[in-house]
Amino acid sequence: MQADQFNYDKYLRICEDIEERAKGFRQGEFLPVTCWTLGEGIYGTNSRDRDLMLNTQLDGITRTMEVETDHLPYLEPWHGIGVFAEAFGCPFEFNNTDAPWTRTIVRDIEALKRLEMPDIADSRMLQMVLATTEYFNEKTKGQIAIAATDTQSPLNTMSLLCNVDWLLLEAPEYPEEFHRVLGMITDLIIEFTKKQRAICTKPATPGHTMWSSDQVSGISLSADMLAMCGRDFYEEFAKPYDEKIGKALGGAGMHSCGKWHFNFDMVKSMEYCSIIDLAISLPWDPSPNIPEKIAEAFGKTDIPIHCRADVADIEVIDMLIRSDARMIFSLWWDDDPVVRQRNYDMVKARWEKYREEKV
Numbered sequence: 001m002q003a004d005q006f007n008y009d010k011y012l013r014i015c016e017d018i019e020e021r022a023k024g025f026r027q028g029e030f031l032p033v034t035c036w037t038l039g040e041g042i043y044g045t046n047s048r049d050r051d052l053m054l055n056t057q058l059d060g061i062t063r064t065m066e067v068e069t070d071h072l073p074y075l076e077p078w079h080g081i082g083v084f085a086e087a088f089g090c091p092f093e094f095n096n097t098d099a100p101w102t103r104t105i106v107r108d109i110e111a112l113k114r115l116e117m118p119d120i121a122d123s124r125m126l127q128m129v130l131a132t133t134e135y136f137n138e139k140t141k142g143q144i145a146i147a148a149t150d151t152q153s154p155l156n157t158m159s160l161l162c163n164v165d166w167l168l169l170e171a172p173e174y175p176e177e178f179h180r181v182l183g184m185i186t187d188l189i190i191e192f193t194k195k196q197r198a199i200c201t202k203p204a205t206p207g208h209t210m211w212s213s214d215q216v217s218g219i220s221l222s223a224d225m226l227a228m229c230g231r232d233f234y235e236e237f238a239k240p241y242d243e244k245i246g247k248a249l250g251g252a253g254m255h256s257c258g259k260w261h262f263n264f265d266m267v268k269s270m271e272y273c274s275i276i277d278l279a280i281s282l283p284w285d286p287s288p289n290i291p292e293k294i295a296e297a298f299g300k301t302d303i304p305i306h307c308r309a310d311v312a313d314i315e316v317i318d319m320l321i322r323s324d325a326r327m328i329f330s331l332w333w334d335d336d337p338v339v340r341q342r343n344y345d346m347v348k349a350r351w352e353k354y355r356e357e358k359v
Contacts, residue, residue, distance in 0.1 A: 001059040003139040011144065014065055015072050018213065022070070025215045026302070031321065031351040032211055034071035035331040035340050036064040043150075047079050048094040050132040054139060061144075067341040071330075072212050074145040074204035077132035077196075079125055081152050081222065084188060085160035087123035088115055106162040109170065112177050115161070117184045120192055133199045142201025148193050150208050153223040154185040154245075155238035168229060171237055178237060186241040190248045193219060206253035210277050210306050211328045218251020218274035227258035227287075231266045239270060246272025253277065253306075257285055261293035268297060275328075276303060280320075281310035283332040291316045295323035304328055311343045318350050 024030040039046075039060035046053050054075070061073040082102030086092040090102040106112050120126050129149045136146050152160065158181065159167060171178045197203040204212040208220040221242060226234065246252030251274025254267055260278070267273060279285035280294070285308070298305050305325050309317055310332040320327050331343050 001055055001062060003054065003058060006058045006062065006140070006144075007065075008140075008143045010065060011061065011073065015145075018070055018072055022213045022215050025213070025304075025326070028324070028326070031348070032070040032213070032328040033331065033344050033347045033351075034069050034211060034328070035067075035333060035344060036060070036069060036071040036073060037333050038076060039063075042076070043078060044099045045096060047100055050077070050135050053078070053132070054136055063337075066337040068344050069340075070211075072145065072204070074147045074207065074212055075136045075140070076147040076149070076204075076208060077129050077136060078150055079128050079132065081150055081156075082160050083123075083125040083129055083149055084152060084157045084185060084192075086125040087118040087120070087188060088161055088185075089118075090161060092125055102160050104161060104163050107166055109174050109177060112162070112174070112181060115181050115184070118188065120188070120195065126192055130196060130199065133196050137200055145202040145204035145212065146200040147204040147207030147212065148196055148219055151189060151193065151219055151221055153221040153225070153238065154182045154189065154241040155225045155234070156222055157185050157189075158182060158237075159225060164228075168233070171233070175236070182237060182241050186244050189245055193249055205250065206275060209255060209330075210253050210275055211304070211330070216251075216253070216275050216304055218246055218253050218272070219249045220253040220255060220277070221245065222256075223254050224256045224258070226254070226256035226260040226263045226267070231263055234263060235266060239266065243271045246270070246274065250274070258287045259289050261290055261297070264293060264297035268301065268303065273303060275306055277306040277308070279308040280316060281308065281313050281332065283310050284308040291320055295320055295325060298325040299323035300325070302326060306330060308332075311346055314346060314350070317347060318354075321351055321354050 037060040039056035057075050080100035085102045092102050094100045206218045206220040210220045242252050251272050253275040255277035279288045280291050306328045308330045
């Protein structure tokens with residue numbers, strides 16, 4: 001879909017209606033239920049062509065708006081997960097079959113010591129993200145919200161720079177050098193995100209994969225190392241940097257694939273944690289989280305839980321609604337709008353039943 005064919009009036013009306021309903025979210029009076037798509041190939045082969053990316057995403061937003069949803073659609077300039085790693089010198093390549101990839105460049109301490117703070121102006125991929133952001137904003141006349149790029153957390157970016165086995169084994173041996181590089185990555189993320197947001201008439205926050213209502217702030221951090229390392233390691237080599245980003249950018253939205261319940265309490269203790277994102281259903285993740293652990297850790301807290309679920313697990317969804325956590329359910333996409341509407345209604349009915357019982 002071309003930008004001049006998009007129904008901006010419908011988009012703006014839907015966003016206004018959702019934001020009005022969402023005012024009750026923090027008080028436990030509104031349960032967001034979303035089901036959305038940015039189209040095929042967005043997180044893959046479409047990532048090198050910004051015109052194709054924009055047209056595909058506009059088509060995805062149009063399809064999302066076919067039925068009721070509490071999703072606030074946004075565009076996302078997505079050129080792969082390695083854009084910050086590329087700035088530090090990692091080889092970066094697009095391909096014709098999948099997402100772009102980077103190659104690690106650090107396999108020993110001497111290579112780590114050689115890393116220096118990059119200049120955004122000299123980074124091919126960060127400049128590409130900025131150009132795509134500007135293109136999206138110009139083509140849509142600033143009417144559609146635009147998310148930051150898929151921002152990998154400092155430790156995630158470190159795992160792209162370094163051989164992961166070496167990283168996990170050697171970081172405790174050379175903490176000073178690891179903290180030096182993690183600090184540079186953190187400062188680069190903050191500096192770049194401020195530049196990217198300044199280009200957008202309407203920045204979407206937190207952005208990438210997360211519910212981006214005015215009720216939630218900050219930036220989405222892809223922090224998949226939460227599923228790969230224990231609390232002690234993460235608290236030393238990741239938490240301070242995630243918190244620094246959260247402080248600078250209005251909050252840190254923490255996402256990880258896989259099971260990471262062993263780090264729930266640590267994330268819950270983070271300053272500036274504005275939302276978490278995780279999966280509980282197999283369509284979303286081959287190793288989904290344990291729902292009871294989510295309820296145990298986050299029930300009766302104010303941290304929003306963006307939970308990627310499937311209605312096949314409706315009893316689990318029901319249990320999480322009753323946990324009194326600040327749940328947001330992102331339902332697995334179905335191409336049939338009738339099925340999407342049915343799924344939305346099913347979860348909303350569970351929510352209404354729970355509210356009636358409470359009264």
